[in-house]
Structures are given as structure tokens and as C-alpha cells.
Amino acid sequence: MTAARDKFGRPVVVVTGMGIVTSLGTGKSDNWAKLVAGESGIRTLTRFPIEGLKTTMAGTVDFVPVEPFSSTGLSERLADLAVDEAISQAGIGAKGDFPGPLFLAVAPVEIEWPLRSELGRAVGTTDVTYDDLLRVSGGGKYLPYHHRFLFGSVADFLAEKFGTKGSPISLSTACASGATAIQLGVEAIRRGETDAALCAATEGSVNPEGLVRFSLLSALSTQNDPPQAASKPFSKNRDGFVMAEGAGALVLESYEAAVARGAPILGVVAGCGELTDSFHRTRSSPDGKPIIGCVRKTLADAGMEPGQIDHINAHGTATPENDKMEYLAISAVFGELAKQIPVSSNKSMVGHTISAAGAVEAVFSLLTLEHQRIPPTINYEVPDPTIQFNVVGNKARDAKVTAVMSNSFGFGGQNASLILTREPA
Amino acid sequence: MSETSVPGPAEVWITGIGLASSLGEGLDANWDALNQRRVNVDEKGFAPYIVHPLAPVNFDAQIPKKGDQRQMEAWQRIGTYAAGLALDSAGVKGNKDILGRMDMIIAAGGGERDMSVDTSILNAQARGNSAPGFLNERLMGDLRPTLFLAQLSNLLAGNIAIVHGVCGTSRTFMGEEVAGVDATRIALARIAAGQSDIALIGGSHNGERKDLMVLYEFGDFLLRDKYAPVWERERHPGFALGSAGAFIVVESKAHATARGAKPFARLTSAVADHSQRKRRGDVTATLEKLWSQLGKLDANGAIITGATGADPVTSEERAFLEKHRDFAVRSSGTKFGHTMETQFPLGLALAALSLSRGALFPPADSAGIEIEMTQAPTQIVVIGTGHWRGEGMALVEAIK
Numbered sequence: 001m002t003a004a005r006d007k008f009g010r011p012v013v014v015v016t017g018m019g020i021v022t023s024l025g026t027g028k029s030d031n032w033a034k035l036v037a038g039e040s041g042i043r044t045l046t047r048f049p050i051e052g053l054k055t056t057m058a059g060t061v062d063f064v065p066v067e068p069f070s071s072t073g074l075s076e077r078l079a080d081l082a083v084d085e086a087i088s089q090a091g092i093g094a095k096g097d098f099p100g101p102l103f104l105a106v107a108p109v110e111i112e113w114p115l116r117s118e119l120g121r122a123v124g125t126t127d128v129t130y131d132d133l134l135r136v137s138g139g140g141k142y143l144p145y146h147h148r149f150l151f152g153s154v155a156d157f158l159a160e161k162f163g164t165k166g167s168p169i170s171l172s173t174a175c176a177s178g179a180t181a182i183q184l185g186v187e188a189i190r191r192g193e194t195d196a197a198l199c200a201a202t203e204g205s206v207n208p209e210g211l212v213r214f215s216l217l218s219a220l221s222t223q224n225d226p227p228q229a230a231s232k233p234f235s236k237n238r239d240g241f242v243m244a245e246g247a248g249a250l251v252l253e254s255y256e257a258a259v260a261r262g263a264p265i266l267g268v269v270a271g272c273g274e275l276t277d278s279f280h281r282t283r284s285s286p287d288g289k290p291i292i293g294c295v296r297k298t299l300a301d302a303g304m305e306p307g308q309i310d311h312i313n314a315h316g317t318a319t320p321e322n323d324k325m326e327y328l329a330i331s332a333v334f335g336e337l338a339k340q341i342p343v344s345s346n347k348s349m350v351g352h353t354i355s356a357a358g359a360v361e362a363v364f365s366l367l368t369l370e371h372q373r374i375p376p377t378i379n380y381e382v383p384d385p386t387i388q389f390n391v392v393g394n395k396a397r398d399a400k401v402t403a404v405m406s407n408s409f410g411f412g413g414q415n416a417s418l419i420l421t422r423e424p425a
Numbered sequence: 426m427s428e429t430s431v432p433g434p435a436e437v438w439i440t441g442i443g444l445a446s447s448l449g450e451g452l453d454a455n456w457d458a459l460n461q462r463r464v465n466v467d468e469k470g471f472a473p474y475i476v477h478p479l480a481p482v483n484f485d486a487q488i489p490k491k492g493d494q495r496q497m498e499a500w501q502r503i504g505t506y507a508a509g510l511a512l513d514s515a516g517v518k519g520n521k522d523i524l525g526r527m528d529m530i531i532a533a534g535g536g537e538r539d540m541s542v543d544t545s546i547l548n549a550q551a552r553g554n555s556a557p558g559f560l561n562e563r564l565m566g567d568l569r570p571t572l573f574l575a576q577l578s579n580l581l582a583g584n585i586a587i588v589h590g591v592c593g594t595s596r597t598f599m600g601e602e603v604a605g606v607d608a609t610r611i612a613l614a615r616i617a618a619g620q621s622d623i624a625l626i627g628g629s630h631n632g633e634r635k636d637l638m639v640l641y642e643f644g645d646f647l648l649r650d651k652y653a654p655v656w657e658r659e660r661h662p663g664f665a666l667g668s669a670g671a672f673i674v675v676e677s678k679a680h681a682t683a684r685g686a687k688p689f690a691r692l693t694s695a696v697a698d699h700s701q702r703k704r705r706g707d708v709t710a711t712l713e714k715l716w717s718q719l720g721k722l723d724a725n726g727a728i729i730t731g732a733t734g735a736d737p738v739t740s741e742e743r744a745f746l747e748k749h750r751d752f753a754v755r756s757s758g759t760k761f762g763h764t765m766e767t768q769f770p771l772g773l774a775l776a777a778l779s780l781s782r783g784a785l786f787p788p789a790d791s792a793g794i795e796i797e798m799t800q801a802p803t804q805i806v807v808i809g810t811g812h813w814r815g816e817g818m819a820l821v822e823a824i825k
Contacts, residue, residue, distance in 0.1 A: 049558045050558070151604070152600030168600075276582075
């Protein structure tokens with residue numbers, strides 16, 4: 001007999017539908033098969049010229065057509081695919097009538113270079129100023145771009161197509177955004193505001209300026225050849241993350257509502273936690289306290305002890321800084337267990353899907369629970385001796401997994417963690 | 426804090442306000458300017474467009490490290506400054522115990538572009554530089570490496586954490602005007618449900634940006650040539666962008682009382698919706714529905730709306746307001762310009778300020794929408810209707 005409320009008296013929040021798109025493919029079965037086979041989705045860029053770039057590969061999603069192409073347009077399309085899969089699996093509501101709110105993690109939006117260059121050409125001189133660009137922008141010729149490049153436009157599209165209720169929330173907590181979207185859904189259900197929530201996260205930002213920005217911050221791997229080997233979480237020779245695209249979506253429901261309608265229960269969001277780091281815009285506090293606090297808050301929120309976690313789906317970006325700090329913090333909380341609990345980073349294969357990562361990795365964590373098999377961390381050839389995680393290196397591993405912790409840490413001091421379980425704790 | 430189930434919703438107070446705007450910085454400067462019916466517009470610097478520029482601010486007063494200021498673009502400096510004012514106002518500035526567990530929900534857009542880099546690339550392209558990799562090389566060479574951090578939406582929150590130490594939780598909501606409503610709605614719901622004790626909410630906007638104006642000009646949304654109050658733009662609709670930072674500190678009554686904090690007002694309810702605006706009248710109907718969800722409204726109320734002046738949405742809001750003539754209306758856009766994500770927090774700040782000072786500021790139009798209100802308001806409904814999407818309202822009440 002499973003309780004509809006957790007040990008704190010709150011409604012238990014379960015997952016009844018999941019959808020995913022990554023550079024490995026569309027949908028859960030394709031992604032899972034390739035993930036446990038240790039396949040990489042990282043490839044040399046073909047979307048735009050690579051001359052002059054230090055990093056020339058990424059986990060792009062090139063198999064989903066978007067016309068005219070824009071990063072925001074791609075984000076929308078990827079979210080659409082993931083949400084459609086999640087809602088179909090959940091079998092909730094009616095077509096175009098999802099009975100709850102939308103929480104969407106989406107990258108900040110702005111006018112992109114192809115359009116900016118088009119405006120420049122419309123001005124037609126060689127001493128273009130922004131006053132000139134403004135002069136050609138009005139009059140309705142570029143009207144569709146107004147809504148395309150509004151921050152709320154992807155959420156608007158999803159809200160209309162899937163019929164979510166109320167004001168859809170678009171959010172960004174940088175690389176923790178996907179986890180934050182899930183957390184907002186969990187909180188709404190726990191408050192009793194809704195029986196169901198649609199939590200989605202999407203990223204389509206591999207464009208020249210997007211790549212250059214991370215490159216200038218020295219955040220990206222430059223091990224371009226072969227691209228499949230670039231992302232090396234927990235390895236001594238790791239040198240940065242690999243940008244990637246994708247989307248993840250989860251249908252969350254109260255356990256009570258899910259059982260009442262006979263929905264499939266794919267897992268439980270047992271706990272969420274977040275804690276801000278105020279040390280630096282891009283670096284973690286050297287003592288790891290904010291990450292430690294985030295992980296502890298998450299365990300406390302789930303009412304669980306470190307010993308009950310039997311797999312960690314790491315943030316594991318493969319930047320020198322992240323992986324070191326993640327080990328420091330996890331070992332502070334988990335003690336000797338930090339060396340025993342199997343740890344893996346999906347980013348070794350799909351790259352870092354940035355705004356989408358928290359949701360993409362939550363979906364992979366739930367698939368890990370379903371299949372009782374932990375996807376590998378590929379490219380783990382030269383382990384970093386200072387990071388003594390029990391890394392699931394290179395080959396997937398069968399394991400008894402009842403509770404997964406999934407971590408997300410981002411620029412701006414954003415830390416968020418989730419605990420996902422097979423059954424209510 | 427660890428969330429537990431609580432018996433009933435907690436009462437939520439506004440205990441701090443921080444304002445930096447085109448009318449001045451701080452509560453007194455803004456209040457005085459409103460009562461003197463002052464408006465600060467620049468009709469020349471961005472002609473033919475009108476903007477409400479930020480009044481001079483001594484950023485050092487809230488952002489003491491020059492290094493921090495250099496890491497920010499104007500929108501982040503305005504926001505970090507105004508957030509500091511709100512923390513001061515609430516009496517929690519420097520209180521590590523409270524700031525370390527304070528929740529933060531920011532409504533944000535994105536930051537300034539480097540316009541000279543943009544135009545120099547466009548001009549090089551116009552001169553025939555179209556080699557593969559030309560754009561890459563210029564961006565790699567010309568972009569300031571940390572500019573990205575001054576552009577990222579969530580880095581306003583990041584800067585507030587760094588400068589002021591607000592580091593419980595940090596969430597950034599986007600989506601133009603309604604992001605400010607959603608930030609309010611979620612902070613209120615979390616505190617009312619016992620998921621949070623105290624939160625900083627707000628946003629900031631730099632309206633003095635031609636790069637940003639391009640986006641709104643695509644839809645012909647910008648007010649041109651001559652300033653007019655929002656309600657007098659029927660023949661020339663549009664919004665004048667404004668620069669402002671507006672933050673409020675909200676906390677449970679129990680938390681405020683325990684630390685001896687004095688409230689400005691009570692935040693009673695916040696609601697939002699998302700009309701697809703397919704038919705004329707949809708926005709009016711949505712506003713009417715939201716109005717009915719606010720809770721009990723009494724006879725002595727006022728409305729502070731962030732109506733943009735853009736068409737047809739402001740006409741639709743006007744139709745709604747005309748059905749509620751018993752509430753004295755004030756437009757924040759007339760006074761402060763349109764500050765996008767910040768307009769709703771600005772409205773909340775003005776509502777809390779008015780209630781705490783026992784008066785509504787004077788009307789500012791000749792269209793008959795805004796009427797005098799002589800008695801002290803006991804309730805103010807803040808309205809935020811997005812220029813393209815999003816509708817929201819909050820009820821702010823006097824604490825007797």
C-alpha cells in the first residue's frame with residue numbers, strides 16, 4: 001500500500017509521462033538504446049562555417065527541420081516533440097487540453113545574426129547605425145520576428161498547442177533551468193494548486209554567437225578531433241564542456257490523481273533543492289558550501305539519508321572546475337559513500353544541453369530506474385585521480401537502483417538537485 | 426527552509442520597497458515627483474522614439490565595488506541598485522542569517538548588446554566580407570569576453586546574490602510583462618503555503634537601448650514623435666520604453682512580526698492568465714475573470730495599471746476599466762514609461778507606497794480615465810497586461 005502523501009504530509013508527486021530529444025535522436029527508446037550503448041551525439045558542426053572557431057563541434061540536433069532557422073525556432077520545435085511524447089505516454093486530458101500549468105525552461109532569447117544581417121542589407125549602406133536598423137524595422141515587414149524573438153514565444157506556442165492552463169512560466173536558471181522547471185511543478189502540486197503540471201526544458205542555442213560566448217569564457221572543450229571524444233567528464237584530460245541541443249519534458253501528477261485515472265507511474269520526484277552561490281559569476285565557492293547545502297536540502301526535502309541514494313546522475317560537465325567541485329561537495333555530504341555510489345555523466349554522450357540539461361537528465365535518471373541499468377560515462381580513459389567517484393566508465397552497468405540524485409549547477413550561482421525514485425519513499 | 430504542510434495560508438506582507446526610475450531614486454523622490462505631476466521624457470536622444478531615461482543614480486551607494494559595476498551592463502546595475510534599496514527598506518541589508526535563506530524571483534529580459542560590434546560587422550558585410558568564418562572571427566575577436574554575463578537573464582539574480590548576499594534560492598522568470606506577475610504569484614503562493622518565509626521579487630529594465638527597440642519596432646509598438654499620457658494615445662498608439670528597477674520584499678506576517686519589521690501593505694492575491702487574443706474582447710474578458718479571482722473588493726479602492734498604450738490591447742483594457750469606474754485608475758506607464766518585465770513590480774511598489782502613505786498620487790490625463798481620489802485607499806489592484814501576451818493582477822491592501 002503506497003501512501004498518497006509523503007512523510008511530511010505533502011501530496012506525493014509522480015511522473016506519468018516523459019519525452020526527450022537529444023543529439024542522439026528523438027524519443028525515449030532511441031535515446032536509451034544509444035545511451036546504454038555508449039554512443040556519442042557530438043559531431044563536427046555543419047550548420048554554419050567553423051573557420052575561426054576554437055571549438056568546432058557540438059551536440060547539435062540537425063535532424064529536425066526548422067524553416068526559417070533560428071535558435072528559438074529550433075527550441076520551440078524540440079520542446080514540441082518532447083512534450084508531445086510526454087503527454088502521449090501519460091494519456092492525460094484530451095488532445096490540446098492539458099489539465100495543468102506549463103513550466104518551461106528556455107534559453108534567453110534575442111534577435112539572431114541572420115536577421116540582423118538581413119536588416120543591414122535592407123539599409124543598404126556601408127555605414128549602418130542602429131538608427132538605420134530601426135528605420136527599416138517597422139511597417140510590418142518583419143512582424144513575425146517580433147513574436148519569434150520575444151522571451152515568452154516558445155511557452156506561448158506550447159500553451160496554445162497543448163492547452164495548458166493559466167499563465168505559462170518561462171524561466172532561466174542557466175544550466176539548472178531544467179531542474180528548476182521540474183521543481184516549480186512539484187511545488188505547485190504539493191501546494192494543492194493543481195493535480196498535474198507540464199514541466200519542459202529546451203535548448204537550441206548552437207549558433208555562432210552562442211558558441212563564441214562560451215568559448216570566450218574558456219568554458220568549452222577544444223578537443224575537436226575526434227568530436228565524439230571531446231566530452232570527458234571526470235577524466236584528467238578533460239578541458240571543458242561541449243554545447244548541445246535537446247529537450248526534455250515530464251508530466252507530473254499527484255500520486256492520488258495518477259492512481260485515480262489508472263495512469264502509468266514511471267517514478268517519483270521525491271525531493272528537490274536549490275541553494276545559491278554568491279561567490280562569483282561563473283565559479284563555485286572554493287569551499288563547495290553552496291553545492292553541499294543544495295545537496296543536503298534536497299536530501300532533507302525527500303526525507304532521505306545519503307545511504308539511500310544508489311546512483312548519482314552527475315552534472316559532470318567535463319569542465320576542470322565543475323567536476324572537481326562536484327566531487328568535493330558530494331564527498332562532503334556522502335563521505336566514504338561518494339567513492340562507492342555509481343556516478344555517471346550523460347553529458348559525455350549528449351553534450352551539455354544547457355537550459356534543457358536538468359530535464360533531459362531527469363528523463364535519463366527515470367529510464368535508469370526503469371531499466372535498472374546505468375548509462376556509461378564514455379571517454380573515461382584517463383581517470384582524474386583526485387576525483388574518486390565510482391564512475392560508470394565507458395560501459396553501461398546493470399545495478400539495483402531505487403533512488404537517483406540528479407544535479408544541475410549553473411552560471412550565476414545556480415545550484416539545483418532532484419531525487420527521483422521508483423516508488424514513493 | 427524545509428517545507429511542511431501548514432494548516433492555512435499565511436498572510437503575506439510587503440516589508441521593503443526599492444525604486445530607481447526616471448523620476449528619481451528612493452521612495453521620497455518618486456513619491457514627490459508623482460505628487461508634483463512630473464514626467465521625465467527624452468524626445469530627442471532616440472528620436473523619433475520617446476524614452477523615459479533613468480534619473481541620475483549614485484551606483485556606488487549600493488554597489489560599492491567598481492569591479493562589480495564593470496561586470497554589469499546598465500540593466501543589471503539598475504536592478505542590483507534597486508534590489509539593495511529594497512533590502513535596506515526592509516531592514517534586512519547585511520543580515521546574513523535572513524539573506525542566506527531569502528528566496529529571490531526575478532522578472533528579466535536580456536541584456537545590452539555591444540552595438541558598435543554589431544554595426545561594424547554589418548558594415549564589413551556590406552563591404553563584401555562574406556568569407557566563411559568571417560562572422561566567427563569578428564565575434565571571437567571583438568566581443569568582450571565577460572559581456573555574455575552582462576546579457577544573461579539570470580545574471581541579474583546572480584549579481585544581486587554576489588553584491589547583496591541574497592542566496593537562499595534564485596529563480597529568473599522571463600516572458601515580458603507577465604514575468605513580473607508570475608514572479609509575484611509564485612512568491613506569494615510559496616510563502617502562503619509555508620514553502621518560503623521571505624522573498625525578494627522584482628526586475629529592472631534599461632529602456633535606453635536601440636538594440637532592444639528594434640524588436641518592438643518589428644511590431645510597430647513604439648510611441649513616436651511626441652509624448653502623451655497612456656490614455657491619450659488612441660490616435661497614435663504605442664509605448665515609450667522606460668528605465669527602472671523595482672523590487673519588493675515580501676514575507677509572512679509571522680516572519681515580519683518576529684523580527685519587528687513594519688509592513689507597507691499586505692499582498693493579498695496575485696493571479697495571471699494567458700489569453701490567445703484571437704478575437705476582439707478576449708483581453709477584456711480575461712481581465713474581468715481575473716478581477717473576480719482577486720478576493721473581496723470594497724468601496725474604497727484604486728487601480729494602478731501598467732497599460733502599455735499599444736493597440737488593440739490598451740483599448741481592450743480601457744473597456745474593462747470603464748466597467749469599474751468606482752476604482753480610481755492610475756497608469757504607471759504615463760509616469761514611468763513602459764519598463765516591460767519591471768512594470769508589474771513597479772506597480773506593486775507604487776501600490777504599497779500609496780497605501781502606506783495613505784493617499785493615491787494625482788491623476789494625469791485629460792481623457793477622463795483617471796479621476797481624483799481624495800480619501801485614503803484601502804485596496805489597490807495592480808494590473809499588468811502584456812503588449813502581446815499575458816494578463817495579470819494583484820490585490821494589495823492597507824494594514825490597519
